Amino acid sequence: MSLTTLTTAITGNQNPDFYAGRADAYDDHNDGTPLDVLNTRAAYNVEHHNPMYAAGYYARVLEIRRETAAITDLQTDIAHTENLERAA
Template identity: 75%
Template sequence: MSLMTLTAAITGDQDPDYYAGRADAYDDHQAGTPLDVLITRATYNTAHHTPGYAKGYSTRVEEIRREIADINDLQADIAHTEHLERAA
Protein backbone atom coordinates (compact mmCIF):
# COMPACT_ATOMS: atom_id res chain seq x y z
CA MET A 1 0.00 0.00 0.00
CA SER A 2 1.33 3.45 -0.82
CA LEU A 3 0.41 6.88 0.41
CA MET A 4 0.13 9.92 -1.79
CA THR A 5 2.26 12.91 -0.82
CA LEU A 6 0.20 16.08 -0.98
CA THR A 7 1.83 19.35 -1.99
CA ALA A 8 0.65 22.85 -2.68
CA ALA A 9 -0.80 23.65 -6.09
CA ILE A 10 1.80 24.63 -8.66
CA THR A 11 1.04 27.89 -10.42
CA GLY A 12 2.85 30.46 -12.51
CA ASP A 13 6.56 30.02 -13.08
CA GLN A 14 7.03 27.32 -10.47
CA ASP A 15 8.90 24.24 -11.67
CA PRO A 16 6.95 20.99 -11.12
CA ASP A 17 10.25 19.06 -11.08
CA TYR A 18 11.36 21.06 -8.03
CA TYR A 19 8.28 19.97 -6.09
CA ALA A 20 8.64 16.40 -7.32
CA GLY A 21 12.20 16.36 -5.94
CA ARG A 22 11.04 17.74 -2.60
CA ALA A 23 8.24 15.17 -2.41
CA ASP A 24 10.60 12.30 -3.20
CA ALA A 25 13.07 13.42 -0.53
CA TYR A 26 10.22 13.70 1.96
CA ASP A 27 8.93 10.23 1.05
CA ASP A 28 12.42 8.72 1.27
CA HIS A 29 12.91 10.23 4.73
CA GLN A 30 9.49 9.05 5.93
CA ALA A 31 10.36 5.55 4.72
CA GLY A 32 13.32 5.54 7.12
CA THR A 33 16.17 6.31 4.74
CA PRO A 34 19.18 7.48 6.80
CA LEU A 35 20.45 11.03 6.34
CA ASP A 36 23.77 9.97 4.82
CA VAL A 37 21.91 8.01 2.13
CA LEU A 38 19.66 11.00 1.41
CA ILE A 39 22.75 13.18 0.97
CA THR A 40 24.28 10.62 -1.41
CA ARG A 41 21.04 10.51 -3.41
CA ALA A 42 20.94 14.32 -3.56
CA THR A 43 24.47 14.33 -4.99
CA TYR A 44 23.52 11.63 -7.50
CA ASN A 45 20.42 13.58 -8.57
CA THR A 46 22.58 16.57 -9.51
CA ALA A 47 24.12 14.58 -12.35
CA HIS A 48 21.20 12.36 -13.34
CA HIS A 49 17.99 14.42 -13.05
CA THR A 50 16.70 17.79 -14.16
CA PRO A 51 18.14 20.82 -12.34
CA GLY A 52 14.75 21.58 -10.79
CA TYR A 53 14.34 18.06 -9.42
CA ALA A 54 17.89 17.99 -8.06
CA LYS A 55 17.42 21.39 -6.40
CA GLY A 56 14.11 20.36 -4.83
CA TYR A 57 15.53 17.09 -3.51
CA SER A 58 18.68 18.78 -2.18
CA THR A 59 16.69 21.58 -0.55
CA ARG A 60 14.46 19.13 1.33
CA VAL A 61 17.46 17.02 2.38
CA GLU A 62 19.13 20.15 3.81
CA GLU A 63 15.93 20.94 5.72
CA ILE A 64 15.88 17.38 7.09
CA ARG A 65 19.55 17.71 8.11
CA ARG A 66 18.77 20.90 10.01
CA GLU A 67 15.71 19.33 11.66
CA ILE A 68 17.79 16.37 12.86
CA ALA A 69 20.53 18.70 14.15
CA ASP A 70 17.96 20.78 16.03
CA ILE A 71 16.42 17.68 17.59
CA ASN A 72 19.85 16.40 18.64
CA ASP A 73 20.73 19.77 20.18
CA LEU A 74 17.45 19.85 22.07
CA GLN A 75 17.91 16.31 23.35
CA ALA A 76 21.43 17.19 24.54
CA ASP A 77 20.10 20.26 26.37
CA ILE A 78 17.38 18.18 28.03
CA ALA A 79 19.86 15.49 29.07
CA HIS A 80 22.23 18.11 30.46
CA THR A 81 19.43 19.82 32.38
CA GLU A 82 18.18 16.51 33.82
CA HIS A 83 21.73 15.61 34.85
CA LEU A 84 22.14 18.93 36.67
CA GLU A 85 18.78 18.52 38.42
CA ARG A 86 19.75 15.05 39.66
CA ALA A 87 23.11 16.28 40.88
CA ALA A 88 21.57 19.07 42.94
Protein backbone atom coordinates (compact mmCIF):
# COMPACT_ATOMS: atom_id res chain seq x y z
CA MET A 1 0.00 0.00 0.00
CA SER A 2 1.33 3.44 -0.79
CA LEU A 3 0.35 6.80 0.59
CA THR A 4 -0.01 9.87 -1.55
CA THR A 5 1.54 13.11 -0.34
CA LEU A 6 -1.05 15.83 -0.19
CA THR A 7 -0.11 19.24 -1.51
CA THR A 8 -0.60 22.44 0.44
CA ALA A 9 -3.83 24.40 0.38
CA ILE A 10 -3.88 26.68 -2.63
CA THR A 11 -5.36 30.16 -2.65
CA GLY A 12 -5.29 33.06 -5.05
CA ASN A 13 -3.41 32.70 -8.32
CA GLN A 14 -1.15 29.83 -7.27
CA ASN A 15 -0.99 27.00 -9.78
CA PRO A 16 -1.91 23.53 -8.43
CA ASP A 17 0.38 21.85 -10.99
CA PHE A 18 3.41 23.51 -9.38
CA TYR A 19 2.57 21.99 -6.01
CA ALA A 20 1.77 18.61 -7.57
CA GLY A 21 5.27 18.60 -9.09
CA ARG A 22 6.83 19.47 -5.73
CA ALA A 23 4.85 16.70 -4.03
CA ASP A 24 5.92 14.12 -6.61
CA ALA A 25 9.59 15.10 -6.23
CA TYR A 26 9.22 14.86 -2.46
CA ASP A 27 7.67 11.39 -2.76
CA ASP A 28 10.33 10.21 -5.21
CA HIS A 29 13.09 11.38 -2.86
CA ASN A 30 11.48 9.74 0.18
CA ASP A 31 11.16 6.50 -1.79
CA GLY A 32 14.97 6.47 -2.06
CA THR A 33 15.43 7.75 -5.59
CA PRO A 34 19.04 8.95 -6.02
CA LEU A 35 19.66 12.64 -6.70
CA ASP A 36 21.03 12.05 -10.21
CA VAL A 37 17.82 10.20 -11.13
CA LEU A 38 15.74 13.06 -9.72
CA ASN A 39 17.72 15.47 -11.91
CA THR A 40 17.05 13.29 -14.96
CA ARG A 41 13.34 13.13 -14.16
CA ALA A 42 13.24 16.91 -13.71
CA ALA A 43 14.76 17.36 -17.18
CA TYR A 44 12.29 14.85 -18.64
CA ASN A 45 9.39 16.73 -17.04
CA VAL A 46 10.38 19.91 -18.85
CA GLU A 47 9.89 18.13 -22.18
CA HIS A 48 6.80 16.06 -21.39
CA HIS A 49 4.70 17.72 -18.68
CA ASN A 50 2.93 20.93 -17.89
CA PRO A 51 5.54 23.71 -17.41
CA MET A 52 4.28 24.55 -13.92
CA TYR A 53 4.46 20.88 -12.89
CA ALA A 54 8.03 20.73 -14.20
CA ALA A 55 8.92 23.96 -12.37
CA GLY A 56 7.55 22.57 -9.09
CA TYR A 57 9.37 19.26 -9.48
CA TYR A 58 12.64 21.00 -10.27
CA ALA A 59 12.20 23.49 -7.40
CA ARG A 60 12.01 20.60 -4.93
CA VAL A 61 15.00 18.86 -6.56
CA LEU A 62 17.04 22.05 -6.12
CA GLU A 63 16.04 22.19 -2.44
CA ILE A 64 17.14 18.57 -1.99
CA ARG A 65 20.50 19.38 -3.64
CA ARG A 66 20.97 22.33 -1.27
CA GLU A 67 20.01 20.23 1.76
CA THR A 68 22.44 17.50 0.72
CA ALA A 69 25.26 20.02 0.21
CA ALA A 70 24.60 21.62 3.61
CA ILE A 71 24.65 18.24 5.36
CA THR A 72 27.88 17.29 3.59
CA ASP A 73 29.50 20.60 4.58
CA LEU A 74 28.44 20.13 8.20
CA GLN A 75 29.72 16.55 8.33
CA THR A 76 33.03 17.64 6.81
CA ASP A 77 33.37 20.44 9.36
CA ILE A 78 32.64 18.07 12.25
CA ALA A 79 35.15 15.51 10.98
CA HIS A 80 37.79 18.20 10.54
CA THR A 81 37.19 19.56 14.05
CA GLU A 82 37.40 16.06 15.56
CA ASN A 83 40.70 15.43 13.74
CA LEU A 84 42.14 18.71 15.07
CA GLU A 85 41.08 17.81 18.61
CA ARG A 86 42.75 14.39 18.34
CA ALA A 87 45.95 15.92 17.02
CA ALA A 88 46.16 18.38 19.92
